[in-house]
Amino acid sequence: MATPMNDLGIVKRNIVRADKAAVEKLSRFGVATIHEAMGRVGLMKTYMRPIYTGAAMCGTAVTVLLQPGDNWMLHVAAEQIQSGDVVVAACTTDNEDGFFGDLLATSFRSRGALGLIIDGGVRDVKDLEQMKFPVFSRAISAKGTVKATLGSVNIPVVCAGAAIHPGDVVIADADGVVVVPAAVAQQVADAAEAREANETDKRARLASGELGLDMYKMRDPLAAAGLKYID
Numbered sequence: 001m002a003t004p005m006n007d008l009g010i011v012k013r014n015i016v017r018a019d020k021a022a023v024e025k026l027s028r029f030g031v032a033t034i035h036e037a038m039g040r041v042g043l044m045k046t047y048m049r050p051i052y053t054g055a056a057m058c059g060t061a062v063t064v065l066l067q068p069g070d071n072w073m074l075h076v077a078a079e080q081i082q083s084g085d086v087v088v089a090a091c092t093t094d095n096e097d098g099f100f101g102d103l104l105a106t107s108f109r110s111r112g113a114l115g116l117i118i119d120g121g122v123r124d125v126k127d128l129e130q131m132k133f134p135v136f137s138r139a140i141s142a143k144g145t146v147k148a149t150l151g152s153v154n155i156p157v158v159c160a161g162a163a164i165h166p167g168d169v170v171i172a173d174a175d176g177v178v179v180v181p182a183a184v185a186q187q188v189a190d191a192a193e194a195r196e197a198n199e200t201d202k203r204a205r206l207a208s209g210e211l212g213l214d215m216y217k218m219r220d221p222l223a224a225a226g227l228k229y230i231d
Helices: 020-026 031-037 072-078 102-111 125-131 182-207 219-224
Strands: 057-066 085-091 098-100 115-122 135-140 157-159 162-164 169-173 176-180
Touching (some): 020 057, 020 169, 020 182, 072 085, 072 102, 115 157, 115 169, 162 176, 176 182
Parallel strands (some): 085 115, 115 135
Antiparallel strands (some): 057 169, 157 162
16 A cells, blocks of 8 residues: 555545444454454564563554654654554554654643554653553664655554555554544454453363364364374
């Protein structure tokens, strides 16, 4: 999803956020469960990692398109944040500079942000951890940025390989980051709930000593594929 030049320098103030009840329900499940329930789509690239152990979030996206080495639009985005939002920042090209630190986190939190997902670098990690402000990023870098070139806020972007629109749901935990389109948020939440219930049953059976070979009825297909046991 390339960003046309006429989409630069835009701030969309009125966005349609995913249904709050669907977002709350999605927040009960992990990234892996949601990804599977959605048909194994929506994951960001695996280089997106939490900046501290235990960081996690689930909220509606305020999207940002940054220019390399320039964090101007993160300041612009702060005004558009509502309670329960997660800021999702992409960049027009690969860049690992430290776009974000504790001061912007303080500003974002005051507006109700639940965290930041950024395909770029962040700094002030110790302070962010002490604040318990969750961030998932491409890199950690002490290198600062300038404020000189326009990007955009609340336009569709591709962040770490995942397409995301303003108002979509973004969920992040130790397993990664997944994007759920707002239009299917309730459907995916219901599917994740069903999957979790199914896994709870399977977990109990495995804990009792039953083998996955039998529970998943693998023996016949394995034999058909040519697996042989030798004593």
